[in-house]
Amino acid sequence: MKMFKEKIELKSKGSIPTYIDITKEVRKAIEDSEVENGIVTVVSPHTTCAVFYEEYAHDENEEGVESLQQDLNNALEKIIPYHTSADTFIYPGDEHYQAVESWPNADEYLPNGDRSALWNGDAHLKATIIGSSETFDVEKWNLGVGSTGYIYFVDFDTTRSRTRKCSITVIGE
Amino acid sequence: MKMFKEKIELKSKGSIPTYIDITKEVRKAIEDSEVENGIVTVVSPHTTCAVFYEEYAHDENEEGVESLQQDLNNALEKIIPYHTSADTFIYPGDEHYQAVESWPNADEYLPNGDRSALWNGDAHLKATIIGSSETFDVEKWNLGVGSTGYIYFVDFDTTRSRTRKCSITVIGE
Amino acid sequence: MKMFKEKIELKSKGSIPTYIDITKEVRKAIEDSEVENGIVTVVSPHTTCAVFYEEYAHDENEEGVESLQQDLNNALEKIIPYHTSADTFIYPGDEHYQAVESWPNADEYLPNGDRSALWNGDAHLKATIIGSSETFDVEKWNLGVGSTGYIYFVDFDTTRSRTRKCSITVIGE
Numbered sequence: 191m192k193m194f195k196e197k198i199e200l201k202s203k204g205s206i207p208t209y210i211d212i213t214k215e216v217r218k219a220i221e222d223s224e225v226e227n228g229i230v231t232v233v234s235p236h237t238t239c240a241v242f243y244e245e246y247a248h249d250e251n252e253e254g255v256e257s258l259q260q261d262l263n264n265a266l267e268k269i270i271p272y273h274t275s276a277d278t279f280i281y282p283g284d285e286h287y288q289a290v291e292s293w294p295n296a297d298e299y300l301p302n303g304d305r306s307a308l309w310n311g312d313a314h315l316k317a318t319i320i321g322s323s324e325t326f327d328v329e330k331w332n333l334g335v336g337s338t339g340y341i342y343f344v345d346f347d348t349t350r351s352r353t354r355k356c357s358i359t360v361i362g363e
Numbered sequence: 364m365k366m367f368k369e370k371i372e373l374k375s376k377g378s379i380p381t382y383i384d385i386t387k388e389v390r391k392a393i394e395d396s397e398v399e400n401g402i403v404t405v406v407s408p409h410t411t412c413a414v415f416y417e418e419y420a421h422d423e424n425e426e427g428v429e430s431l432q433q434d435l436n437n438a439l440e441k442i443i444p445y446h447t448s449a450d451t452f453i454y455p456g457d458e459h460y461q462a463v464e465s466w467p468n469a470d471e472y473l474p475n476g477d478r479s480a481l482w483n484g485d486a487h488l489k490a491t492i493i494g495s496s497e498t499f500d501v502e503k504w505n506l507g508v509g510s511t512g513y514i515y516f517v518d519f520d521t522t523r524s525r526t527r528k529c530s531i532t533v534i535g536e
Numbered sequence: 537m538k539m540f541k542e543k544i545e546l547k548s549k550g551s552i553p554t555y556i557d558i559t560k561e562v563r564k565a566i567e568d569s570e571v572e573n574g575i576v577t578v579v580s581p582h583t584t585c586a587v588f589y590e591e592y593a594h595d596e597n598e599e600g601v602e603s604l605q606q607d608l609n610n611a612l613e614k615i616i617p618y619h620t621s622a623d624t625f626i627y628p629g630d631e632h633y634q635a636v637e638s639w640p641n642a643d644e645y646l647p648n649g650d651r652s653a654l655w656n657g658d659a660h661l662k663a664t665i666i667g668s669s670e671t672f673d674v675e676k677w678n679l680g681v682g683s684t685g686y687i688y689f690v691d692f693d694t695t696r697s698r699t700r701k702c703s704i705t706v707i708g709e
Contacts, residue, residue, distance in 0.1 A: 416664070
């Protein structure tokens with residue numbers, strides 16, 4: 191049994207939910223692991239991001255969002271509206287604003303003290319529903335998926351562009 | 364540490380979402396693995412299928428769908444309607460139709476060139492929400508769940524009947 | 537490669553969905569495992585419970601429910617109403633009631649034969665959507681999450697208070 195770990199960096203757009211195809215990076219980690227059979231686990235350490243498995247849908251809108259991703263945005267929006275005002279969600283409350291304002295790096299989260307920069311409750315809830323990790327099959331030194339399956343990392347946070355991380359761990363023989 | 368992998372084949376009904384109890388197969392893989400303590404990961408390699416953990420609900424409708432599965436279908440339908448027309452979802456778009464039409468095995472996906480055979484956007488979105496993998500506990504050579512817990516594989520694709528695969532990987536000592 | 541497993545016990549409130557921060561327990565298991573790099577998988581063996589990753593939101597209501605948890609309750613309620621009457625869901629049906637009534641420990645599930653004690657269909661469906669397991673990163677002998685990320689166990693069952701279990705398995709080197 192052996193284990194191989196790779197950490198990748200991704201850039202979110204900030205203005206819209208950012209879907210990123212990371213299948214190539216996962217395949218590369220499996221190759222570098224030299225694992226013949228086992229599993230590969232893909233994990234987001236961010237509470238507004240998620241990992242999921244989906245078909246590549248070919249058609250994209252002018253912002254590069256694939257059709258199934260737009261459809262997913264539309265489906266989730268029916269129960270989780272975009273966080274566009276202070277009363278869209280209960281979160282964030284006064285104590286949260288004050289806690290963040292007390293952090294040494296407060297300006298990173300609240301540029302110019304603008305509290306609306308924390309209006310990402312929608313992203314938190316969507317990420318919880320989709321899930322922060324997914325496990326895939328490793329089979330004969332390859333990712334065990336069909337030809338139409340792809341692994342996506344999504345950052346639902348639309349408050350600003352960020353550098354995100356994602357860890358890929360291959361375990362097997 | 365050791366690892367044991369089993370791949371099973373399942374048949375979907377095609378006309379309705381197909382829920383299949385695979386608990387017995389997961390228990391068998393644990394037994395064959397001779398792992399005393401560890402984890403077992405169940406993975407679907409199909410983008411319209413998902414794996415989840417649920418109670419066995421005893422009552423079934425005339426099509427063999429358990430009550431909790433009908434309730435899940437009803438809950439998901441509120442945000443993801445069945446894909447019954449070309450404009451239920453943005454997917455599939457022209458480029459996707461054309462891409463599939465160019466595949467060597469196009470006839471498998473588009474029997475008689477009927478584009479409505481690709482109207483499974485509902486299945487893709489539902490599978491993303493439920494998730495393509497789930498991990499369970501292995502405890503004392505057994506599946507670490509209570510007496511009422513079962514593992515289900517679901518194919519949400521209602522366009523046609525298919526043979527599906529599911530991989531079961533046991534890791535532990 | 538080594539593996540370490542810890543099982544924790546948790547108490548649900550019973551009257552409302554019970555969210556429990558188990559980050560400290562997961563960190564303790566990683567410490568006890570002496571694993572430097574790997575993964576940690578958190579699994580609920582209960583079909584009305586789930587595991588997820590979320591920010592700690594600071595603000596709580598008078599019942600101790602954090603703002604993001606109230607927002608999640610509200611979002612899920614839009615498609616899965618609380619199970620307050622016999623016809624909220626198809627589940628449980630006659631065969632399920634009768635099966636439970638035949639169990640040796642029936643009184644635990646149906647105190648005084650009150651069938652409304654089984655009205656937890658909402659909890660079953662919510663747990664299916666959030667998922668019974670989540671995997672996290674183990675990095676340099678620590679949980680590989682940012683400073684704002686926490687691991688929550690949730691029991692969506694509001695029929696009565698219970699003692700619940702959750703297993704934490706660390707695998708790595």
